[in-house]
Amino acid sequence: MHYVANLAWERGDQNFESGTFSRRHRIAFDGGQTFVASSSPQVLPTPMSDEFGIDPEEAFVASLASCHMLWFFVIASKRKYCVDRYVDNACGVMRRNDDNRIAVTDVLLRPKVTFSGPRLPTEDEHRAMHHRAHELCFIANSVKTAIECQPELELAPTADAPD
Numbered sequence: 001m002h003y004v005a006n007l008a009w010e011r012g013d014q015n016f017e018s019g020t021f022s023r024r025h026r027i028a029f030d031g032g033q034t035f036v037a038s039s040s041p042q043v044l045p046t047p048m049s050d051e052f053g054i055d056p057e058e059a060f061v062a063s064l065a066s067c068h069m070l071w072f073f074v075i076a077s078k079r080k081y082c083v084d085r086y087v088d089n090a091c092g093v094m095r096r097n098d099d100n101r102i103a104v105t106d107v108l109l110r111p112k113v114t115f116s117g118p119r120l121p122t123e124d125e126h127r128a129m130h131h132r133a134h135e136l137c138f139i140a141n142s143v144k145t146a147i148e149c150q151p152e153l154e155l156a157p158t159a160d161a162p163d
Helices: 056-078 123-136
Strands: 005-008 025-029 034-037 082-088 091-096 102-109 111-116 146-149 152-155
Touching: 056 082, 056 091, 056 102, 056 111, 056 123, 123 146
Parallel strands: 102 146, 111 152
Antiparallel strands: 005 025, 025 034, 082 111, 091 102
């Protein structure tokens, strides 16, 4: 398996040598999606950064959260649970690592999962599925970043539940 991302940036009439040029660029994926990307305004101020562009740090956190979610879906469906909704407000922290290099050292996943149907997981089963999703996540297995998961279980109301 291999994966491709095509990046494109052009200087235009900006003064490259001064270092004050825009880092805004485009990333295209093989499925046809194209996104505006940029350095983070937290790393490099505007106008050199585009606050509306996806920065590498955000993309990194999103890829970890997305991979975790997709594996969670595999596990939940194999166990015959019905997931109605999955929301994760994931957060990454960038600081100096043990080698004194700036890195995204920690990512906190906070998935809130809503289940419905006749078969509902317990809190322990829910946590175990997240633990297994983390073990299987290709992206998590590819990085040194500490990844913590704080799942929240939500059960959808049933039709026969009292009002």
